[in-house]
Amino acid sequence: MIPLWADNARRKADINNYPRRGSVKAEDGMFLKNCWYLAAWADELQPGAMLARQIAGEHVLFMRGEDDGVSALADLCPHRFVPLSMGRYEEGRVTCAYHGLRFDGHGKCIHNPHGPISAALSVRSYPFVERHAALWLWLGEAELADPALITDLTFIDETAPEARVKGRLHSQADYRVMVDNIMDLTHADYLHASTLGGGINTIAKADVEQDGGAITITWTAEDEVVPPMMRGFTGHADGVGDFLNRIAWHAPSIMVQDVNVGSTGSLKSGRWNQTARGCHVMTPETETSTHYFFMNCNSSTKAHPETAPMVRAALVDAFSNEDAPISIAQTQRIAGRDFWSLRPAMLPSDKGAVLVRRALDRMIADEAQRLVAA
């Protein structure tokens, strides 16, 4: 008699051997695992519905019960590797389409029509938090998943939903190239010349600070022509005024942005005609594709929520038709090679982006070493 179940004991012992399960080899070493990923906007997952999404190479299934409870499981039946997302979701439980195994929101098998429920019959469950109108996912070691580590996006909660300018775009680009793009906004003067550029981003004084995990770059300019889209906020017909633009990066790829515009003197006084806080979150899907989550909450759309769709359209146009082709072309030219091995020429304006790349590289390397040692 061949012991059919011999593998089960070994399987159970390894169930927490998380980096291998549900991930693919090629992606190892490219993504941070012990961190919170913004996986979806909360309203992408409706009550009683499932959402299947690949995050940093892992196939994840999000489910929201009718009672609003959310869970995140590996999107993979442990029996024959069918995506659970092909099955049926009812009353907080998902039933595999293939052989009827049923799992609860913790990944525990609660129905096996074919025999006893063994410990091997469990699906990996991911630490998961709903906060700031978003769903946050932890891919790494569960015991390290501290919700206090989630990037503070309280500005979202403080903005009425109808005043939020929000979206998710998908791009066939390396997420790190897309982080570079935000960490060096001087590109707006060339790539978005008629909307977000105009020259001021290059003229502005740039200050870079590293504080704990965050890396912040602040561009300031006084008595200069601000970007075309913001000229109305200076109070001058010629668009001359003060300007402050700040990006604060948080690992792995979450960037909070403040843009303030006002008449000349605003920077010194700290009183602005227009303030905006938003975020750009580049959540990797695979090695060469990214979910780009953006949010913009500004004083104008707060005052006039009916203008939010128009602002959203302008941002989507810039991201999709100006940024995305560049990021995709960069990803194709880098072609999977190590970025540094290609010896990019350095400009002073790269300081923020370079510090971020180095910080992220170091975190990923540290994590890999930790896992090898463990």
Add this chain to the structure above:
Amino acid sequence: MIPLWADNARRKADINNYPRRGSVKAEDGMFLKNCWYLAAWADELQPGAMLARQIAGEHVLFMRGEDDGVSALADLCPHRFVPLSMGRYEEGRVTCAYHGLRFDGHGKCIHNPHGPISAALSVRSYPFVERHAALWLWLGEAELADPALITDLTFIDETAPEARVKGRLHSQADYRVMVDNIMDLTHADYLHASTLGGGINTIAKADVEQDGGAITITWTAEDEVVPPMMRGFTGHADGVGDFLNRIAWHAPSIMVQDVNVGSTGSLKSGRWNQTARGCHVMTPETETSTHYFFMNCNSSTKAHPETAPMVRAALVDAFSNEDAPISIAQTQRIAGRDFWSLRPAMLPSDKGAVLVRRALDRMIADEAQRLVAA
């Protein structure tokens, strides 16, 4: 003078070094070679015609003369590697489109417009048998190609062609995943609930036997509700009756099926209202694609051949729209990795499928060792 033909002697010596010729590296170790593959239904190859098909990674050209003689050659001119199927077939001979080399059905060069016919100018010929309305191909060592090893499908010959429910489907799935699917028919209760399922496959008693090369699994149930499509055969309006479903696997991926349905008591008496014998043959095309040949010969279509197209349509619907998406998704999730390394959870219902996978793995490993030793 450079000896242009220096390679020819070496080439001749290696002409029987079959695993390399016409195959691609990536596929080594995944397919059994010393076995009969069902390569086509016989009527796919008309008199005077050619049929090019990839079988287990090898490009094969089937030709049928006007006199009905069939041959199978490597679909590759030995001169400059043009597929012979791009050429012309006349009077049992194929002429390469590129330089006019002509080969007979044994792969022997019978015309070279450019010089003498050397031994190097021969195309590999595969052992080949037409039997049971099918074309059978042997990819391995010719001296081992014993037609007695062809799986017995006499039931086909015993059924009038118009009563046969027959087809070939192509799927972007690993053939082993498709074998698993047939070896565990409990899936019908979940995936084909309204036609072939309904619960009885899971309720049924399953007996697995290993007899020589064959692995047989038999599901039996007495006085139970049979699958929806078969309820009319119980003689009871509520569909309650006896049910026997048997799958017999033969290497590499040929499964003969018997399905019997009758009123309660049929299992004990051995007298059934409806009997069906068929086969499911999963012939690998590449590592991730499969030719699925199916045949169903049952007492109803024998009595009423005009119903055969309707039965065929129902089977094609189940295979294409219910099974295939699952098999394809499994193949994508396995992503070329070794199935066992992923540690599938085991259910008692997997016994047949697991025994088959282990038998096949062992045969492939034994064959690889044999070749290394030789």
Add this chain to the structure above:
Amino acid sequence: MIPLWADNARRKADINNYPRRGSVKAEDGMFLKNCWYLAAWADELQPGAMLARQIAGEHVLFMRGEDDGVSALADLCPHRFVPLSMGRYEEGRVTCAYHGLRFDGHGKCIHNPHGPISAALSVRSYPFVERHAALWLWLGEAELADPALITDLTFIDETAPEARVKGRLHSQADYRVMVDNIMDLTHADYLHASTLGGGINTIAKADVEQDGGAITITWTAEDEVVPPMMRGFTGHADGVGDFLNRIAWHAPSIMVQDVNVGSTGSLKSGRWNQTARGCHVMTPETETSTHYFFMNCNSSTKAHPETAPMVRAALVDAFSNEDAPISIAQTQRIAGRDFWSLRPAMLPSDKGAVLVRRALDRMIADEAQRLVAA
């Protein structure tokens, strides 16, 4: 403080480490670098325009100023690897779309809006010559780029533009397979039977000569039926006459062709009714794709330039619909493996093609050794 510019010194030192920059690993060892590639017909690049083209794996940007000056740069900004071809070309300078870096035709950075212009901010410039109505590119060591090494195609200059039968075709085929195709024109009898074939290419006497770098094969036939398209030039209704067809290969993949047709006795007298000189240039794009540049200058179209489009159409038809499918199929069957490792059977008619393959293999191997030694 992290030294952001630490890499720049090292980058500068390596700026002439050409094989790595802008090329991709997979292509190493497959292409000759120290040679002139025909990269485009001159009229493909209009004054004030750019042309982006991949040559032997390298992305190259050709630019022609309003003053007709042409330059060739790596199509890659050294800053963040955006293709320069996505930017703007004005007054002989290209401005990167992403951050506004501007480069002149020598690849020298002439404008950096973000700081000083360091030596690292330069784009590789390729040696480049416009000659014989074509643009010639040198991918290797600049100091070896001697224009005297460009294959002599003076026959183009001697033909009025309107009498030239010229084109560029793109094919998903290995360039070496496409060279083989021209070096053995016996294939015309089978693949182009009704136009360029008819049997004479196989019947003809073939003489192969190796003279310095060139390898020449000459087919001659006397008092035979010439190819269908040329029968009118024999002066006999039955198309019988003399025929001379010569191909001279020059590294890496430039073949000059002479085709002469006349009445019987022409070969001895050297007086022909119809003479044609042309070239077939197979410039590799990637490992599996090729730019095929062809030119045909013959006595008929010189006399009647209005017939040039018709001759062109006939050639394009033969190349695209007869040659290309064969070359593509060969490339797919070779599947990236070494040609010789597949042990092609040799025919006497392969002599020219085999000598060329061996010469090219040797040149590539010598170049690789030279680079390792350097």
